[in-house]
Amino acid sequence: MSAETDLDDAEVIRRARRDSAAFSVLFDRHAPALHRYVTRRLGDSMADDIVAETFLTAFRRLGRYDTDYRDARPWLYGIAANLIGKHHRAEVRAYLSLARTGVDEVAESYADRVEARVTASAAQRDLVRALAALASKDREVMLRQAGQGHRLRGRRSGLRHAARRERSGHRAVLRHPRQHDLSLSRLADGLPAGPVHQR
The missing domain is CATH 1.10.1740.10 (RNA polymerase sigma factor, region 2, helix turn helix motif)
Incomplete structure (x- = not known):
């Protein structure tokens, strides 16, 4: 060498x-x-x-x-x-x-990331079960609205208040859709959550 x-x-x-x-x-x-x-x-x-x-x-x-x-x-x-x-x-x-x-990938622990994924997975299962319990017409409206919500994500003014106002009604409807006699198309039209009133 x-x-x-x-x-x-x-x-x-x-x-x-x-x-x-x-x-x-x-x-x-x-x-x-x-x-x-x-x-x-x-x-x-x-x-x-x-x-x-x-x-x-x-x-x-x-x-x-x-x-x-x-x-x-x-x-x-x-x-x-x-x-x-x-x-x-x-x-x-x-x-x-x-x-x-606001998330530091280096500082966030592996356990925190696993916990977040498990929580998201559980929420996804609950959502899928709730969607499966809906009538196909209502499910289609919900999925269509979710797609529009994705496109409107940047428009935050007014949406937070509307979401808080309707959240309690949605929870009850998703748990017991038949008891509430709710047409989800009313939600798509921006009407408040609640029973459908026949005229």
Whole structure:
């Protein structure tokens, strides 16, 4: 290996294209300085991962390296800089998501996520049972209204109040639809929840 350590980077890369073990010379030669560079940019906790990914990317792209350039440092630093930029963009996206949703995916525990999924699953089963108990005409109206509600999600003014006002009536109707003699099409027309009055 001592003969390979005397070679310039371009020659090491030529050899590494035929014998992957020769790539270790490039790693040994440039990894310590690259690690210091990444540490200054991202901190020590990310440096190992970025340096490893830099050399993995370089290894995968050996065939594209222009061996007219004898020193591979600019190429390696360019790969590392791209990975650092990718890390920064992901970090910004995570912060924007946190600001938008208020949910920190990293801080939220696995148990909390499981509990939320179980709760949602139970609610979905209750909803499906309630929908199954409805007459097909009424079920169609409810599903159509749910689809319109999805499109109108951004219009919040007035909807919260209307939802609170009708929530108690809906609960009773979904539990005992026949007792309430309710036509759900009245709900679709915006009429208050309650029994249908015959004229």
